[in-house]
Amino acid sequence: MNPASLIPVAEPLPIPWGWFDILLVLTFAVHILFMNALLGSAAIGLLRAMKGDAGLARDVGDKAPPLLALTINFGVAPLLFLQVLYGHFDYVSSVLMGGWWLAVIPVLMVAYYGYYAAKFGWESMGAGKRNLLLAVALSCLLYTGFMLTNNMTLMLLPEAWTEYFTASGGFLNLSDPTLLPRYLHFMVGALAVGGLFIALLGRSKERDDYVATGMTWFTRATMVNLLVGFWFLLSLPRPILLLFMGGSQPATMVLLASLIGAGMAIVAGLRKDPVKSALWAVLTVLFMSLTRNWLRAFYLAPWFTAESTPVTSQYSSFYLFLGFLVGGLGLMGYMMKLYLRSRERRA
Ligand code: HEM
DSSP: OOGGGGSOOOOOBSSOHHHHHHHHHHHHHHHHHHHHHHHHHHHHHHHHHHTTOOHHHHHHHHHHHHHHHHHHHHHHHHHHHHHHHHHHHHHHHHHHHTHHHHTHHHHHHHHHHHHHHHHHTTTTSOHHHHHHHHHHHHHHHHHHHHHHHHHHHHTTOGGGGGGGGTOSSOOOOTTOTTHHHHHHHHHHHHHHHHHHHHHHHHHHHTOHHHHHHHHHHHHHHHHHHHHHHHHHHHHSOHHHHHIIIIISHHHHHHHHHHHHHHHHHHHHHHTTOHHHHHHHHHHHHHHHHHHHHHHHHHHHTTTOOGGGSOBOOOOHHHHHHHHHHHHHHHHHHHHHHHHHHHHHHHO
8 A cells, every 4th residue: 555645645834934933843842841841840840859858849749830831831932833834744653652642631630630739739748649649640751752752653654554553442552663762852851851841940949959960860861872873873864864963054054053053062061050951952852852853854755745735825814913913912911910919928
């Protein structure tokens, strides 16, 4: 069977591709930064709690419900842009994963409930029960991340979709050699940024021990992630690997910029400077998100290119979107102002 026959026809775009692509990369980077702060700090806090020191787990646990809400909300935005640009790949892979994919919703609800229950029942729960609850919530996040990596890789491989005809239910992309290094690359990155989040929290709470612990996690995890990143790079199909090794100038440049960013982040981390580390970390995540965007385009090139998508040049909905975006941001700024003012008054 020719896998191309399984790819639905691309829907026309109302405005040129680039607009959606920029928004996809930007919102994805924000999503990943929030996810990292949540998952990484929750994992580090839990490890500490299991060694008998629950203070850090309590402080990061307080931030977990809002961080989870922000991760999910900033996940919706790239999901919408992804569906506009790559819906004919991503919808198919989502459907093929079946129950594995659908389970993400109840699993995330368990994570939410777990973090809320731990936050509000902290004093009344024993350490054992509390750690178990935090471990269940963390496993739910790890599951969700794994499903996303499965979906994001399966959508790139129409030749793997034919498994549908022999599999008895939904299936995962387990035979893809890039799956594990790609997933680990995101998870080790989460430990690094989670550490940085703890250091920044320590800075605002004037807790030097948090700054020291957080910066150590940030620096070491980023060093390990350089190795995991190379493993991921080497696991790519050879023609794509060569494109990142000079075959495509822009792709090679963004990968190089990401590596320089990671190097600078490690230097700032070794100097125990959370603010500079945060700046380099954000830049690195942005460049890595761009690199990942190139990777997707290279994988899909045999089946589909951005230029082949018809554009209808109907700008009215785009202007409406921009209007709501600016209006929404203004309203959010106003709400933040009211909130901060009321906090000052209470203090
Ligand atoms: C809170 C738990 C979550 C975790 C740990 C998580 C983790 C991840 C990871 C690791 C990736 C990258 C996958 C890869 O490329 O291999 C990813 C991508 C993505 N996530 Fe999340 N995610 C979470 C929740 C969500 C939710 C609830 C949504 C949607 C409502 C979402 C939407 C997305 C989208 C659309 C992408 C891909 C964007 C793109 O391809 O440019 N995520 N997420």
